[in-house]
Amino acid sequence: MTYTVRRLSEKEFFGLQESWDHLLEQSNADPLFMSWAWQASWWETWGDRLNLDLLLLGVYAPGDTLVGLAPLYLSAVSTPLGWKVRRLHVVGNAWKLGPTVRTEYVGVIVDRREQQAILQALGSYLAEVRWDEMIIADASARSMSMIESGLSQTLALSRVVRSESEGVVIPTQGQFTDWLSRLGKNTRLKAYNRRELFEGTLNGSFEEWQTPETFLALLNRFHCERWGKPCFDDNAVRFHEALLNRLSGSQSARMSVLRADNQIVSVLYDVRAGNRVYNLQAGFMQDFHNKLSLGTLHLGYAIERSFQDSSIVSYDLLAGSGKNTFYKQHFRGEQVLFTTVEYVRSPILKMAYGARGCMPPRLVSSINRFFRL
Structure with missing residues (x-):
């Protein structure tokens, strides 16, 4: 053809x-x-x-x-x-x-x-x-x-790997209880067992959210409190508002909050596309309770929701690590390697890349700056 x-x-x-x-x-x-x-x-x-x-x-x-x-x-x-x-x-x-x-x-x-x-x-x-x-x-x-x-x-291209990062995908076609049983004791406590404290003593609940604009503002507020800056700048907010308005067919937003005594203490930004749910961002009140890890608890609710829907095959935590550790590895999912590669076509750039391997770091930095590598 x-x-x-x-x-x-x-x-x-x-x-x-x-x-x-x-x-x-x-x-x-x-x-x-x-x-x-x-x-x-x-x-x-x-x-x-x-x-x-x-x-x-x-x-x-x-x-x-x-x-x-x-x-x-x-x-x-x-x-x-x-x-x-x-x-x-x-x-x-x-x-x-x-x-x-x-x-x-x-x-x-x-x-x-x-x-x-x-x-x-x-x-x-x-x-x-x-x-x-x-x-x-x-x-x-x-x-x-x-x-x-x-x-x-x-x-005829030369291949140069610039960076690699890991992500985790959790298969959700089995039983939620089986997945919980595979977790480490501490992770299971944070993701599920602490619900008794959250829902009982603290009058907590897991709720869906429908309004993108206010949700994105909440997400930014929590990030400012924890990281000192918003997770989405003005352009990124415009992007996500446009994205959420364009989702159709098998695509849908899955915005949710954790509320305790009528106070929002955690937000989770997921999107479903096809038979997969993607965890795009999360934000929570860092010092809400010394026995609760709100981020992990919230993920536990969202992951269970995916297990309950037979049309969803996985919950994707995507690439990136937490503030202190690569917490995603504790969720007993499948690891995914994301690679950033340059495919070099220019003969001059090929020579520049080849020469870097034989040079001291200071000279390599000079070549990088010259060629904007």
């Missing part, structure tokens, strides 16, 4: 929801982070602010059927000598460009029935585009291998 790759405009991007989400259902791409709602909201928020050049590629089968999407953009940075390094990024992350929300499981969206041929068509198109390196940030092993299989046959 012959595929046609077209560069789509921003106007086409914002009008693509129906066909984008239909393709997403036919693909192995992540149902939240690679959804039209997330990607369009991200681009709407940061595309112009960061002066990015959209390179949204659509792959079409005969009959004008959309079978592949590569939501990319180009950015350029200048070296001190005036040479511009052109970088290709996936929409959703702005590596070394500016603060945005974190987009995980990044990749391309292709119909799984013709995956390899569609990836090759995308790779052939990208071989004709002028760029020096591609940044793939926070990709899982599966999405990384898909991207590499499409690029490797048409481009």
Whole structure:
């Protein structure tokens, strides 16, 4: 089958929801982070602010059927000598460009029935585009291998791993009680057994929340009290408000609070997409009670809720650690490795990266600053 790759405009991007989400259902791409709602909201928020050049590629089968999407953009940075390094990024992350929300499981969206041929068509198109390196940030092993299989046959690239981080996914198709029994004694106490104290002595309850604006304000307030700064700046608030307004179909917000004696003491920001629930953020009153770990207790309620819904297969804690420890490992889930990789195409940059391995750290830092690496 012959595929046609077209560069789509921003106007086409914002009008693509129906066909984008239909393709997403036919693909192995992540149902939240690679959804039209997330990607369009991200681009709407940061595309112009960061002066990015959209390179949204659509792959079409005969009959004008959309079978592949590569939501990319180009950015350029200048070296001190005036040479511009052109970088290709996936929409959703702005590596070394500016603060945005974190987009995980990044990749391309292709119909799984013709995956390899569609990836090759995308790779052939990208071989004709002028760029020096591609940044793939926070990709899982599966999405990384898909991207590499499409690029490797048409481009000679060097692969440089820039960072790695771990996440945890909790399978929820079994029994909640079985999951609890696998937890360590201390984690089980914090996540479940302390409910007796919370619900009884403290008159506590787990409640759903419906109003995004007030919820995001609560989340920021708790973060300011605990971390000294909000978790979402003004742009991130605008992004999440846009995202929550765009969720549709199998996507839905799952905002919840813990309330004790009519006082909100914890908030949890989850989103369901497809058959998975994603834990995006949490905030709580740090010194509420010396026998309660409100964050862990709140997660226990949310995880139980996912176990009770037979259509949900997992609760995803995503990447990142807590304030003091990598607390997510105590939830007895499956570990996911997220990798940020540079695929270097420019011969000059390849030499610069190769030379760094033989140089002292101070000189390496100078090369990094020169090439904006």
